[in-house]
Every structure is written in structure tokens, then in C-alpha cells.
Amino acid sequence: KAGVTQTPRYLIKTRGQQVTLSCSPISGHRSVSWYQQTPGQGLQFLFEYFSETQRNKGNFPGRFSGRQFSNSRSEMNVSTLELGDSALYLCASSLGGATGELFFGEGSRLTVL
Amino acid sequence: DQQVKQNSPSLSVQEGRISILNCDYTNSMFDYFLWYKKYPAEGPTFLISISSIKDKNEDGRFTVFLNKSAKHLSLHIVPSQPGDSAVYFCAASEGNTDKLIFGTGTRLQVFP
Numbered sequence: 378k379a380g381v382t383q384t385p386r387y388l389i390k391t392r393g394q395q396v397t398l399s400c401s402p403i404s405g406h407r408s409v410s411w412y413q414q415t416p417g418q419g420l421q422f423l424f425e426y427f428s429e430t431q432r433n434k435g436n437f438p439g440r441f442s443g444r445q446f447s448n449s450r451s452e453m454n455v456s457t458l459e460l461g462d463s464a465l466y467l468c469a470s471s472l473g474g475a476t477g478e479l480f481f482g483e484g485s486r487l488t489v490l
Numbered sequence: 491d492q493q494v495k496q497n498s499p500s501l502s503v504q505e506g507r508i509s510i511l512n513c514d515y516t517n518s519m520f521d522y523f524l525w526y527k528k529y530p531a532e533g534p535t536f537l538i539s540i541s542s543i544k545d546k547n548e549d550g551r552f553t554v555f556l557n558k559s560a561k562h563l564s565l566h567i568v569p570s571q572p573g574d575s576a577v578y579f580c581a582a583s584e585g586n587t588d589k590l591i592f593g594t595g596t597r598l599q600v601f602p
Binding site for chain 2: 412419422433471473475476479480
């Protein structure tokens, strides 16, 4: 069974640009959530999607957005990039049972110059 | 406001001995508490969880204890093995959601 796949794995952008990250969940998983990991703030919740609906949103500015498609694949977008957006962005999927047992991808490492 | 705290950034334990990782929380509405393990360049991996209605859950070498009155949970690893060396994150969830609140992690090093 394939795990959670995130693309791209690494990317470099400059301030002011925008970026789109992609996540393919484990087959059969309907819930996808996104987390940002930085050395200073640790792992912080961005948003959660279940059956194409945003079920929860973290405390991030509106520059951060996401969506989920009918095949459960998800994308997140960050517009007007800032230096502080440099981080590892992790996607996780689950069956949606809200037990907290998530399956994480390896992440997309974004560097903003 | 950090709702989940891991006050020890690192822990070093000899192989074969017990590793105890601690976590404190402030939100009494959390339903589940979980531990994740993370190796460098990989995503976190689920290790073990406990429902808020229980006080202990065991899975092989790993046991999680929950003390609701103290708002404290701990992860015991017995016996510790070098392959257990990783960063361990405590996390908690509330309600019908996959939103997890993570602690800042504890780096465990198990030496021979």
C-alpha cells in the first residue's frame, strides 16, 4: 500500500512569489491535513479537509489556502511568500475517524529567499 | 498559548534501560493523546495513543500513561534500543477532527 506522497520534495522561491504544494493521500483515506514545521514553532496545524470540505483551519494568515479534490488529493497554496514561510510542510491522511492517528508524508521543504 | 508542552528538549538513555518522555497539557477538553516519532528527513510516524477515558495503554515496548488530574502524560519505552533514537512528539486532539496540537518534541538518544 503506497504511503502519503508529497510533491515537490524541495523548492526554492523568492519573496513575493506564490507556491503550490501537492499531496496524494493513502488510498481510501478521505481526510487530509497539513502542518508546518519550523525550528522555532515546531509542528503547527494549517488546515484539514474531509470529503472536499475544509473541516478545520489553523491560525495562519489568509495567504495560506488549500483545497481537496474528489479523489481526496489535496493542494495547499501560499501566496506572497515571506522569508518566515520557509519551513517543512507536511501532509497527513487518515480514514477520518478523528482518533488522531495520522499517516504523514515526507514533506515539502520550502526555502524562501 | 502552548497547550501541549514537552519541557525536556533532549534525553539520553543507555540501551536496555527505560526511557521516559513527558508531556503536559492545559486543555481538559482533549479527547485523544498521541505520541509520534520522527527521524530526520522523514515525516512523523504514529507510535501509540490513549483516549482521555483511559489511564494506560500498552503496545509492546511502549506504554503511555495519562494522569488527567495533573494534565500529564508520559511515554515509557522498555527496553530502549538504539533504533529508538529519534525525536518524539506528544500531540493531542479535541472533537471530531484530525487537528493535532503538537508539543515541541524531545530528542531521544539511546547509546550502547
